Amino acid sequence: MGLLTTLKQKVIATKEQLFPQTEFDEATLPWIDRPDADVDEFVKKYQPKFDVSYNLAEKLKFWQKNGYVILEQSIQSELLDMFWSDVEELVEHPEKYKMWARIDLPKFDPVRERHIKDFPKEDLQGKYVKLNDFHNLSVAGKKLMTHPAIVNFLDAVFQQNTVVMQSLTFMYGSQQPTHQDYPWVTAKIPSHLAAAWIPLEDIKIDSGPLYYYIGSHKMPKFNFGNGILYNNRSTKTALEFADYLDTKCAELKLPKDTLLIKRGDVLIWHAALAHGGGLITNPDQTRKSYVCHYSTQEALPFHRHRFGQTPVTEYHNGVAIYQNPDFGDQENILNEGEKWDSKK
Numbered sequence: 171m172g173l174l175t176t177l178k179q180k181v182i183a184t185k186e187q188l189f190p191q192t193e194f195d196e197a198t199l200p201w202i203d204r205p206d207a208d209v210d211e212f213v214k215k216y217q218p219k220f221d222v223s224y225n226l227a228e229k230l231k232f233w234q235k236n237g238y239v240i241l242e243q244s245i246q247s248e249l250l251d252m253f254w255s256d257v258e259e260l261v262e263h264p265e266k267y268k269m270w271a272r273i274d275l276p277k278f279d280p281v282r283e284r285h286i287k288d289f290p291k292e293d294l295q296g297k298y299v300k301l302n303d304f305h306n307l308s309v310a311g312k313k314l315m316t317h318p319a320i321v322n323f324l325d326a327v328f329q330q331n332t333v334v335m336q337s338l339t340f341m342y343g344s345q346q347p348t349h350q351d352y353p354w355v356t357a358k359i360p361s362h363l364a365a366a367w368i369p370l371e372d373i374k375i376d377s378g379p380l381y382y383y384i385g386s387h388k389m390p391k392f393n394f395g396n397g398i399l400y401n402n403r404s405t406k407t408a409l410e411f412a413d414y415l416d417t418k419c420a421e422l423k424l425p426k427d428t429l430l431i432k433r434g435d436v437l438i439w440h441a442a443l444a445h446g447g448g449l450i451t452n453p454d455q456t457r458k459s460y461v462c463h464y465s466t467q468e469a470l471p472f473h474r475h476r477f478g479q480t481p482v483t484e485y486h487n488g489v490a491i492y493q494n495p496d497f498g499d500q501e502n503i504l505n506e507g508e509k510w511d512s513k514k
Protein backbone atom coordinates (compact mmCIF):
# COMPACT_ATOMS: atom_id res chain seq x y z
CA MET A 171 0.00 0.00 0.00
CA GLY A 172 1.36 3.43 -0.97
CA LEU A 173 2.05 6.11 1.63
CA LEU A 174 -0.80 8.30 0.36
CA THR A 175 -3.33 5.44 0.55
CA THR A 176 -2.18 4.54 4.07
CA LEU A 177 -2.55 8.18 5.09
CA LYS A 178 -6.03 8.42 3.55
CA GLN A 179 -7.13 5.24 5.39
CA LYS A 180 -5.85 6.70 8.69
CA VAL A 181 -7.77 9.94 8.15
CA ILE A 182 -10.98 7.99 7.39
CA ALA A 183 -10.48 5.73 10.45
CA THR A 184 -9.88 8.70 12.76
CA LYS A 185 -12.89 10.56 11.37
CA GLU A 186 -15.09 7.46 11.86
CA GLN A 187 -13.94 7.09 15.46
CA LEU A 188 -14.29 10.76 16.37
CA PHE A 189 -17.55 11.40 14.53
CA PRO A 190 -19.24 8.01 14.03
CA GLN A 191 -22.42 7.98 11.96
CA THR A 192 -25.24 7.18 14.39
CA GLU A 193 -28.28 7.27 12.12
CA PHE A 194 -29.32 7.21 8.47
CA ASP A 195 -28.79 10.53 6.72
CA GLU A 196 -32.11 12.42 6.99
CA ALA A 197 -31.60 14.17 3.67
CA THR A 198 -31.75 10.91 1.70
CA LEU A 199 -34.33 8.97 3.77
CA PRO A 200 -37.15 7.40 1.73
CA TRP A 201 -40.20 9.68 2.11
CA ILE A 202 -42.11 7.07 4.13
CA ASP A 203 -39.45 7.05 6.87
CA ARG A 204 -39.71 10.80 7.44
CA PRO A 205 -41.68 11.98 10.48
CA ASP A 206 -44.14 14.00 8.35
CA ALA A 207 -44.92 11.16 5.86
CA ASP A 208 -48.61 11.15 4.98
CA VAL A 209 -49.62 7.86 3.38
CA ASP A 210 -53.19 8.93 2.50
CA GLU A 211 -51.91 11.99 0.65
CA PHE A 212 -49.27 9.90 -1.08
CA VAL A 213 -51.72 7.24 -2.26
CA LYS A 214 -54.01 9.90 -3.79
CA LYS A 215 -51.19 10.88 -6.17
CA TYR A 216 -49.26 7.61 -6.66
CA GLN A 217 -49.82 5.92 -10.00
CA PRO A 218 -48.70 2.29 -9.71
CA LYS A 219 -47.24 0.68 -12.84
CA PHE A 220 -49.53 -2.36 -12.47
CA ASP A 221 -52.96 -3.20 -11.09
CA VAL A 222 -52.60 -3.42 -7.31
CA SER A 223 -53.86 -6.66 -5.82
CA TYR A 224 -53.89 -5.39 -2.21
CA ASN A 225 -54.92 -2.31 -0.27
CA LEU A 226 -51.86 -0.14 -0.83
CA ALA A 227 -52.64 2.53 1.79
CA GLU A 228 -53.18 -0.16 4.43
CA LYS A 229 -49.94 -1.96 3.50
CA LEU A 230 -47.90 1.27 3.48
CA LYS A 231 -49.23 2.27 6.91
CA PHE A 232 -48.44 -1.20 8.24
CA TRP A 233 -44.89 -0.91 6.82
CA GLN A 234 -44.42 2.53 8.37
CA LYS A 235 -45.41 1.23 11.81
CA ASN A 236 -43.96 -2.30 11.77
CA GLY A 237 -41.09 -2.34 9.24
CA TYR A 238 -42.48 -5.12 7.02
CA VAL A 239 -45.52 -6.23 5.02
CA ILE A 240 -46.88 -9.56 3.84
CA LEU A 241 -48.53 -9.53 0.42
CA GLU A 242 -50.79 -12.56 0.70
CA GLN A 243 -51.32 -14.89 -2.28
CA SER A 244 -49.70 -12.50 -4.73
CA ILE A 245 -47.35 -14.81 -6.70
CA GLN A 246 -48.62 -17.34 -9.22
CA SER A 247 -47.78 -21.00 -8.73
CA GLU A 248 -46.65 -21.43 -12.35
CA LEU A 249 -43.91 -18.80 -11.97
CA LEU A 250 -42.74 -20.35 -8.68
CA ASP A 251 -42.56 -23.75 -10.41
CA MET A 252 -40.52 -22.34 -13.31
CA PHE A 253 -38.04 -20.79 -10.89
CA TRP A 254 -37.67 -23.91 -8.78
CA SER A 255 -37.16 -26.17 -11.78
CA ASP A 256 -34.24 -23.87 -12.77
CA VAL A 257 -32.79 -24.32 -9.25
CA GLU A 258 -33.11 -28.10 -9.57
CA GLU A 259 -31.39 -28.06 -12.96
CA LEU A 260 -28.51 -26.10 -11.41
CA VAL A 261 -27.93 -28.44 -8.47
CA GLU A 262 -28.29 -31.54 -10.66
CA HIS A 263 -25.80 -30.28 -13.25
CA PRO A 264 -23.56 -27.78 -11.44
CA GLU A 265 -20.70 -28.53 -13.83
CA LYS A 266 -22.60 -26.67 -16.59
CA TYR A 267 -23.00 -23.41 -14.68
CA LYS A 268 -20.94 -20.54 -13.36
CA MET A 269 -21.91 -18.96 -10.07
CA TRP A 270 -20.91 -18.59 -6.40
CA ALA A 271 -22.39 -20.42 -3.45
CA ARG A 272 -21.76 -20.64 0.27
CA ILE A 273 -22.07 -23.81 2.30
CA ASP A 274 -21.95 -23.31 6.05
CA LEU A 275 -20.31 -26.59 7.02
CA PRO A 276 -17.03 -26.71 8.98
CA LYS A 277 -15.59 -29.16 6.45
CA PHE A 278 -15.37 -26.29 3.96
CA ASP A 279 -13.38 -24.03 6.31
CA PRO A 280 -11.61 -21.73 5.82
CA VAL A 281 -13.29 -21.01 2.44
CA ARG A 282 -17.04 -21.55 2.76
CA GLU A 283 -17.84 -19.37 -0.24
CA ARG A 284 -16.71 -20.92 -3.54
CA HIS A 285 -17.49 -21.30 -7.18
CA ILE A 286 -20.13 -24.07 -7.42
CA LYS A 287 -17.79 -26.31 -9.41
CA ASP A 288 -15.50 -26.36 -6.34
CA PHE A 289 -18.15 -28.00 -4.12
CA PRO A 290 -19.04 -31.71 -4.33
CA LYS A 291 -22.38 -32.06 -6.12
CA GLU A 292 -24.04 -33.89 -3.21
CA ASP A 293 -23.18 -31.02 -0.87
CA LEU A 294 -24.83 -28.52 -3.22
CA GLN A 295 -28.02 -30.55 -2.95
CA GLY A 296 -27.79 -30.72 0.83
CA LYS A 297 -28.07 -28.52 3.92
CA TYR A 298 -26.67 -25.06 4.76
CA VAL A 299 -26.39 -24.06 1.07
CA LYS A 300 -26.85 -20.47 -0.02
CA LEU A 301 -26.82 -19.84 -3.78
CA ASN A 302 -25.65 -16.33 -4.64
CA ASP A 303 -27.29 -14.28 -7.38
CA PHE A 304 -28.98 -17.19 -9.10
CA HIS A 305 -31.20 -14.62 -10.86
CA ASN A 306 -28.32 -13.85 -13.19
CA LEU A 307 -28.62 -17.33 -14.72
CA SER A 308 -32.40 -17.66 -14.53
CA VAL A 309 -34.96 -15.62 -16.45
CA ALA A 310 -37.67 -17.02 -14.13
CA GLY A 311 -35.57 -15.73 -11.20
CA LYS A 312 -35.56 -12.25 -12.74
CA LYS A 313 -39.31 -12.32 -13.40
CA LEU A 314 -40.05 -13.57 -9.90
CA MET A 315 -37.95 -10.90 -8.17
CA THR A 316 -39.64 -8.19 -10.26
CA HIS A 317 -43.18 -9.51 -9.88
CA PRO A 318 -45.74 -6.66 -10.28
CA ALA A 319 -46.97 -7.07 -6.68
CA ILE A 320 -43.42 -6.49 -5.37
CA VAL A 321 -42.57 -3.70 -7.82
CA ASN A 322 -45.72 -1.70 -7.03
CA PHE A 323 -44.81 -1.77 -3.35
CA LEU A 324 -41.08 -1.00 -3.72
CA ASP A 325 -41.76 1.82 -6.18
CA ALA A 326 -44.18 3.31 -3.66
CA VAL A 327 -41.63 3.11 -0.85
CA PHE A 328 -38.61 4.34 -2.80
CA GLN A 329 -40.29 6.71 -5.25
CA GLN A 330 -37.21 6.24 -7.45
CA ASN A 331 -35.99 3.67 -9.93
CA THR A 332 -35.69 0.38 -8.07
CA VAL A 333 -32.61 -1.82 -8.71
CA VAL A 334 -31.85 -5.39 -7.73
CA MET A 335 -28.88 -5.62 -5.42
CA GLN A 336 -28.50 -9.37 -4.90
CA SER A 337 -30.41 -12.61 -4.44
CA LEU A 338 -29.99 -15.65 -2.20
CA THR A 339 -31.62 -19.02 -2.75
CA PHE A 340 -32.05 -21.49 0.09
CA MET A 341 -33.21 -25.09 0.22
CA TYR A 342 -33.03 -25.30 4.05
CA GLY A 343 -33.16 -22.77 6.87
CA SER A 344 -30.17 -20.42 7.28
CA GLN A 345 -30.09 -20.29 11.13
CA GLN A 346 -28.49 -16.87 10.66
CA PRO A 347 -28.14 -14.86 13.89
CA THR A 348 -30.28 -11.74 14.31
CA HIS A 349 -29.16 -8.85 12.11
CA GLN A 350 -30.34 -5.84 10.18
CA ASP A 351 -29.33 -5.68 6.55
CA TYR A 352 -28.06 -2.11 6.10
CA PRO A 353 -24.59 -2.58 7.71
CA TRP A 354 -23.78 -5.52 5.39
CA VAL A 355 -25.70 -5.13 2.17
CA THR A 356 -24.24 -1.76 1.38
CA ALA A 357 -25.15 0.86 -1.18
CA LYS A 358 -24.05 4.51 -1.27
CA ILE A 359 -27.24 5.35 0.67
CA PRO A 360 -27.82 2.68 3.36
CA SER A 361 -31.48 3.60 3.91
CA HIS A 362 -32.27 2.79 0.26
CA LEU A 363 -32.64 -0.90 0.90
CA ALA A 364 -35.47 -3.43 1.18
CA ALA A 365 -35.74 -7.19 0.82
CA ALA A 366 -38.37 -9.66 -0.36
CA TRP A 367 -38.65 -13.18 1.08
CA ILE A 368 -40.43 -15.48 -1.35
CA PRO A 369 -41.32 -19.00 -0.12
CA LEU A 370 -41.37 -21.83 -2.67
CA GLU A 371 -43.38 -24.00 -0.29
CA ASP A 372 -45.60 -23.54 2.78
CA ILE A 373 -43.21 -22.79 5.63
CA LYS A 374 -43.13 -25.30 8.51
CA ILE A 375 -42.39 -24.44 12.13
CA ASP A 376 -39.58 -27.04 12.39
CA SER A 377 -37.71 -25.84 9.27
CA GLY A 378 -35.91 -22.90 10.96
CA PRO A 379 -38.36 -20.22 9.79
CA LEU A 380 -37.38 -16.58 9.44
CA TYR A 381 -38.18 -14.49 12.53
CA TYR A 382 -38.27 -10.73 13.01
CA TYR A 383 -38.86 -8.13 15.69
CA ILE A 384 -41.94 -6.07 14.89
CA GLY A 385 -41.17 -2.33 14.83
CA SER A 386 -37.41 -2.82 15.21
CA HIS A 387 -36.71 -0.64 12.15
CA LYS A 388 -37.06 2.36 14.47
CA MET A 389 -34.79 1.16 17.30
CA PRO A 390 -31.47 2.92 18.11
CA LYS A 391 -28.74 1.75 15.76
CA PHE A 392 -25.74 -0.36 16.79
CA ASN A 393 -22.27 1.21 16.77
CA PHE A 394 -19.65 -1.08 15.23
CA GLY A 395 -16.95 1.00 16.93
CA ASN A 396 -16.74 3.21 13.86
CA GLY A 397 -20.40 3.98 13.17
CA ILE A 398 -23.48 2.12 11.99
CA LEU A 399 -21.92 0.44 8.93
CA TYR A 400 -19.67 -2.61 9.07
CA ASN A 401 -16.28 -2.47 7.34
CA ASN A 402 -12.70 -3.63 7.88
CA ARG A 403 -12.14 -0.84 10.44
CA SER A 404 -15.04 -1.96 12.66
CA THR A 405 -14.07 -3.15 16.13
CA LYS A 406 -17.36 -4.98 16.90
CA THR A 407 -18.36 -8.35 15.44
CA ALA A 408 -21.50 -9.79 13.85
CA LEU A 409 -22.19 -11.76 17.05
CA GLU A 410 -21.96 -8.63 19.21
CA PHE A 411 -24.41 -7.02 16.77
CA ALA A 412 -26.80 -9.99 17.13
CA ASP A 413 -26.52 -9.85 20.91
CA TYR A 414 -27.25 -6.10 20.94
CA LEU A 415 -30.34 -6.57 18.74
CA ASP A 416 -31.80 -9.49 20.74
CA THR A 417 -31.20 -7.73 24.08
CA LYS A 418 -32.40 -4.30 22.96
CA CYS A 419 -35.54 -5.66 21.25
CA ALA A 420 -36.42 -7.55 24.46
CA GLU A 421 -35.80 -4.40 26.51
CA LEU A 422 -38.01 -2.36 24.17
CA LYS A 423 -40.65 -5.13 24.33
CA LEU A 424 -40.75 -5.46 20.56
CA PRO A 425 -42.70 -8.64 19.76
CA LYS A 426 -40.75 -11.42 18.01
CA ASP A 427 -42.75 -13.02 15.20
CA THR A 428 -42.10 -16.23 13.27
CA LEU A 429 -42.74 -16.20 9.54
CA LEU A 430 -45.03 -19.12 8.71
CA ILE A 431 -46.20 -17.89 5.35
CA LYS A 432 -47.50 -19.95 2.45
CA ARG A 433 -46.35 -20.48 -1.09
CA GLY A 434 -47.78 -17.57 -3.10
CA ASP A 435 -47.26 -15.06 -0.24
CA VAL A 436 -44.32 -12.68 -0.06
CA LEU A 437 -42.77 -10.78 2.84
CA ILE A 438 -41.05 -7.44 2.19
CA TRP A 439 -38.91 -5.95 4.94
CA HIS A 440 -37.30 -2.61 5.72
CA ALA A 441 -33.51 -1.98 5.64
CA ALA A 442 -33.44 -1.79 9.45
CA LEU A 443 -35.85 -4.58 10.47
CA ALA A 444 -34.02 -6.93 12.87
CA HIS A 445 -34.45 -10.52 11.68
CA GLY A 446 -32.74 -13.90 11.53
CA GLY A 447 -33.13 -17.57 10.70
CA GLY A 448 -34.76 -19.67 13.46
CA LEU A 449 -33.47 -22.95 14.83
CA ILE A 450 -33.99 -26.03 12.63
CA THR A 451 -35.65 -28.66 14.82
CA ASN A 452 -36.24 -31.18 12.03
CA PRO A 453 -33.02 -31.47 9.98
CA ASP A 454 -34.89 -33.08 7.06
CA GLN A 455 -37.49 -30.36 6.72
CA THR A 456 -36.78 -28.13 3.71
CA ARG A 457 -37.46 -24.37 3.74
CA LYS A 458 -37.23 -23.47 0.05
CA SER A 459 -36.95 -19.72 -0.27
CA TYR A 460 -35.72 -16.95 -2.54
CA VAL A 461 -34.50 -13.77 -0.84
CA CYS A 462 -34.02 -10.66 -2.96
CA HIS A 463 -32.46 -7.37 -1.88
CA TYR A 464 -33.26 -4.11 -3.66
CA SER A 465 -31.97 -0.56 -3.67
CA THR A 466 -32.40 2.52 -5.85
CA GLN A 467 -30.48 3.56 -8.92
CA GLU A 468 -29.30 6.67 -7.03
CA ALA A 469 -27.80 4.56 -4.24
CA LEU A 470 -26.51 1.73 -6.39
CA PRO A 471 -25.79 2.85 -9.95
CA PHE A 472 -23.42 -0.08 -10.51
CA HIS A 473 -23.06 -3.77 -9.67
CA ARG A 474 -22.07 -4.18 -6.00
CA HIS A 475 -18.90 -6.05 -7.04
CA ARG A 476 -17.80 -3.37 -9.55
CA PHE A 477 -18.05 -0.02 -7.80
CA GLY A 478 -17.73 2.84 -10.26
CA GLN A 479 -18.10 0.74 -13.45
CA THR A 480 -21.03 1.20 -15.81
CA PRO A 481 -23.02 -2.05 -15.58
CA VAL A 482 -24.73 -3.93 -18.40
CA THR A 483 -28.37 -3.49 -17.37
CA GLU A 484 -31.59 -5.30 -18.16
CA TYR A 485 -34.99 -3.93 -17.11
CA HIS A 486 -37.86 -6.11 -15.92
CA ASN A 487 -41.09 -4.35 -15.04
CA GLY A 488 -39.04 -1.16 -14.80
CA VAL A 489 -36.57 -2.58 -12.26
CA ALA A 490 -32.87 -2.47 -13.20
CA ILE A 491 -31.00 -5.79 -12.98
CA TYR A 492 -27.24 -5.65 -13.47
CA GLN A 493 -25.53 -8.41 -15.41
CA ASN A 494 -23.14 -10.56 -13.40
CA PRO A 495 -19.77 -8.90 -14.11
CA ASP A 496 -17.87 -12.21 -13.72
CA PHE A 497 -20.10 -14.55 -15.71
CA GLY A 498 -21.81 -12.36 -18.32
CA ASP A 499 -21.62 -15.17 -20.90
CA GLN A 500 -24.11 -17.21 -18.82
CA GLU A 501 -26.62 -14.42 -18.16
CA ASN A 502 -30.18 -15.81 -18.70
CA ILE A 503 -28.84 -19.22 -19.75
CA LEU A 504 -31.81 -20.86 -17.97
CA ASN A 505 -34.52 -19.30 -20.11
CA GLU A 506 -37.72 -21.32 -19.54
CA GLY A 507 -38.98 -18.19 -17.79
CA GLU A 508 -39.20 -16.41 -21.16
CA LYS A 509 -42.58 -18.13 -21.50
CA TRP A 510 -43.97 -16.34 -18.46
CA ASP A 511 -45.99 -13.23 -19.15
CA SER A 512 -45.26 -11.01 -16.17
CA LYS A 513 -48.46 -8.99 -16.65
CA LYS A 514 -50.52 -12.05 -15.67
Ligand SMILES: O=C(O)CCC(=O)C(=O)O
Pocket residue numbers: 338340343344345346351365379380445446447448459461
Ligand atom coordinates in the same frame (compact mmCIF):
# COMPACT_ATOMS: atom_id res chain seq x y z
O1 LIG B 1 -33.80 -16.49 5.04
C1 LIG B 1 -33.05 -16.44 6.02
O2 LIG B 1 -33.04 -17.32 6.87
C2 LIG B 1 -32.11 -15.30 6.21
C3 LIG B 1 -32.15 -14.29 5.12
C4 LIG B 1 -31.60 -13.00 5.60
O3 LIG B 1 -31.54 -12.77 6.76
C5 LIG B 1 -31.13 -11.98 4.69
O4 LIG B 1 -31.01 -12.25 3.49
O5 LIG B 1 -30.85 -10.87 5.15
